[in-house]
Amino acid sequence: MTVLSVRNLNIDIPTGDGHVHAARDVSFDVGAEELFGIAGESGSGKSVLSQAIMGLLPGAIISGEILFEGRNLLTLPAREMQRLRGNRIAMISQDPLSSLHPFYTIGAQITEAIRIHRKVSEAEALREAVDTLTRVGIYDAEKRVHDYPHQFSGGMRQRVMIAMAIVLRPALLIADEPTTALDVTVQAQIIALLNQMRRELGTAIIMVTHDLELLSSIADHAMVMYAGNRMEFGPGDAVLGAPAHPYTLGLQRSSPNHETRGDLPSIPGQPPSLLVEQKACAFAPRCPAVMDICRQQRPPVRVFEDGTQSLCWLEDKASRTAAALAPAPEVPRPVDQPSDIVVSVSDVRLTYGGRSLFGKSINLEVLKGVSLDLPRGKTLGIVGESGCGKSTLARIIAGLLPPTSGDVTIEGKSVVDLDRASWVEMRKRVQMVFQDPFGSLNPRRRVGSIIGDPFRIQNVAHGAQRKNRVRELMEVVGLNPEHYNRFPSEFSGGQRQRIGIARALALNPSIIIFDEPVSALDVSIQAQILNLISRLQRELGLSYLFISHDLAVVRHVSSEIIVMKSGQVVERGDTETLYHNPQHPYTRELLAAADPHYRKSGGSFAVPPGELAP
Numbered sequence: 001m002t003v004l005s006v007r008n009l010n011i012d013i014p015t016g017d018g019h020v021h022a023a024r025d026v027s028f029d030v031g032a033e034e035l036f037g038i039a040g041e042s043g044s045g046k047s048v049l050s051q052a053i054m055g056l057l058p059g060a061i062i063s064g065e066i067l068f069e070g071r072n073l074l075t076l077p078a079r080e081m082q083r084l085r086g087n088r089i090a091m092i093s094q095d096p097l098s099s100l101h102p103f104y105t106i107g108a109q110i111t112e113a114i115r116i117h118r119k120v121s122e123a124e125a126l127r128e129a130v131d132t133l134t135r136v137g138i139y140d141a142e143k144r145v146h147d148y149p150h151q152f153s154g155g156m157r158q159r160v161m162i163a164m165a166i167v168l169r170p171a172l173l174i175a176d177e178p179t180t181a182l183d184v185t186v187q188a189q190i191i192a193l194l195n196q197m198r199r200e201l202g203t204a205i206i207m208v209t210h211d212l213e214l215l216s217s218i219a220d221h222a223m224v225m226y227a228g229n230r231m232e233f234g235p236g237d238a239v240l241g242a243p244a245h246p247y248t249l250g251l252q253r254s255s256p257n258h259e260t261r262g263d264l265p266s267i268p269g270q271p272p273s274l275l276v277e278q279k280a281c282a283f284a285p286r287c288p289a290v291m292d293i294c295r296q297q298r299p300p301v302r303v304f305e306d307g308t309q310s311l312c313w314l315e316d317k318a319s320r321t322a323a324a325l326a327p328a329p330e331v332p333r334p335v336d337q338p339s340d341i342v343v344s345v346s347d348v349r350l351t352y353g354g355r356s357l358f359g360k361s362i363n364l365e366v367l368k369g370v371s372l373d374l375p376r377g378k379t380l381g382i383v384g385e386s387g388c389g390k391s392t393l394a395r396i397i398a399g400l401l402p403p404t405s406g407d408v409t410i411e412g413k414s415v416v417d418l419d420r421a422s423w424v425e426m427r428k429r430v431q432m433v434f435q436d437p438f439g440s441l442n443p444r445r446r447v448g449s450i451i452g453d454p455f456r457i458q459n460v461a462h463g464a465q466r467k468n469r470v471r472e473l474m475e476v477v478g479l480n481p482e483h484y485n486r487f488p489s490e491f492s493g494g495q496r497q498r499i500g501i502a503r504a505l506a507l508n509p510s511i512i513i514f515d516e517p518v519s520a521l522d523v524s525i526q527a528q529i530l531n532l533i534s535r536l537q538r539e540l541g542l543s544y545l546f547i548s549h550d551l552a553v554v555r556h557v558s559s560e561i562i563v564m565k566s567g568q569v570v571e572r573g574d575t576e577t578l579y580h581n582p583q584h585p586y587t588r589e590l591l592a593a594a595d596p597h598y599r600k601s602g603g604s605f606a607v608p609p610g611e612l613a614p
Contacts, residue, residue, distance in 0.1 A: 004068050255527075
């Protein structure tokens with residue numbers, strides 16, 4: 001049974017610069033129990049399409065049909081749409097921090113969603129909230145349901161958003177990058193939970209993601225979008241396993257896998273401006289197999305024997321594969337040379353205390369004696385589940401959080417007791433890229449000012465010189481320099497992450513701490529950023545601490561890896577040894593969960609026991 005049918009959908013969004021053509025002639029169907037994947041770069045129209053289905057594009061000019069259970073959502077009265085939204089149609093937003101109200105506990109926000117659509121008592125709604133939080137991997141849900149969003153890590157906030165979306169057992173669930181901030185074990189649990197919802201409740205799921213490896217292992221059907229166009233569509237294994245369109249092939253090549261070496265082959269150039277209506281093939285300026293006709297006329301839809309449909313002038317899949325999958329030159333990793341230690345962490349501990357419960361003082365030990373060394377010019381990867389202390393350790397090294405005990409030295413100088421003036425000087429050499437791009441950017445300031453702050457604070461550049469250097473940084477990280485005067489809210493999630501990276505690179509620091517730097521980026525830009533930071537490291541001798549839940553990315557960039565669990569280092573070693581011969585059971589568990597074939601088979605990462613009863 002078809003739950004959602006989108007027909008010839010066109011979306012134009014009026015702006016001060018003109019109409020943004022966010023979607024053009026997009027059609028697809030989603031059936032009950034189906035997982036439908038949508039992939040593409042930031043700005044391709046994925047999230048706008050999701051918002052149109054939810055009725056969250058006021059002022060947009062929308063034509064075509066969006067049929068949900070036989071009713072056209074575009075013609076429904078606002079009150080009817082409000083009854084459907086959250087109840088029959090739910091959405092998991094991409095940015096969990098901005099989607100959760102900071103003044104209310106997560107329990108209050110989930111129970112509010114329940115009681116708006118159901119006549120249940122507050123106590124019963126709270127029990128449902130606790131049960132759902134447990135299912136999505138929130139430990140001690142009975143206690144944590146009374147906590148506020150800022151008391152959760154980025155990954156755990158995403159789990160709260162997922163719980164809020166599924167608590168009403170919707171018929172259609174739109175998941176916009178639902179596993180971006182999650183570590184691999186929790187990601188596997190969430191996928192298992194979504195699959196259980198599909199089987200038991202018949203829920204149809206639309207998953208928007210840039211993780212092609214994940215999508216290829218779970219999607220029944222998939223659609224690849226570019227500049228508002230449906231470039232490729234068909235069965236998930238066919239579209240993502242044997243792509244027909246050069247754009248899909250380019251995305252696939254840009255994705256790091258567990259055997260990737262050297263620079264990643266990224267798609268050259270940038271997506272076109274959606275303010276200009278495309279008369280020919282939108283991908284032609286970046287396509288390795290472009291022909292003259294591609295620049296002159298809109299391509300037809302080609303249908304292949306395996307069920308894939310491709311918006312392309314090329315007729316033969318084999319010729320497309322040969323043209324678009326030319327082997328990229330491999331850049332060998334530099335041979336390890338003896339090097340001095342630029343960051344040394346010695347027995348660092350962090351304990352939060354002072355909280356009183358039933359007259360007793362509670363102390364929470366977050367870090368339990370962590371030690372590590374970072375050699376100059378090297379990358380040390382840090383992996384582990386959300387809440388294990390990775391980001392907390394990074395903030396201590398960056399001087400944003402004082403440790404309870406232990407010592408941190410940077411380039412031979414202890415930084416634990418530095419005064420404010422000394423830290424301002426130290427930050428010329430130590431910079432950080434945060435996990436949450438929106439939360440780390442001032443929403444009231446323009447992007448040019450945000451990226452230029454390091455120059456202003458350190459009194460490095462002024463006036464036109466500062467503006468030119470900011471524009472150069474924007475171009476380096478894949479942002480349009482013309483967007484210098486825009487605000488962070490006018491950028492997609494991936495673009496906001498690039499703003500944070502540009503700001504960190506401004507002063508050419510010797511040490512950069514990357515806390516999930518590419519988790520919000522689509523694969524083509526991810527490849528560009530990973531290649532960029534590798535090139536900068538080779539040319540400038542930079543040292544990196546690289547925190548990520550994406551084990552393929554960590555393996556690609558790191559010469560050594562440490563594995564953290566519950567505030568402790570449980571294993572460390574050079575990258576290849578750790579991947580091929582892990583010693584700790586927890587490390588083996590992480591590597592197993594990162595295997596897409598493991599995900600597809602279900603593995604042992606099932607959701608917590610219980611049934612998803614309607």
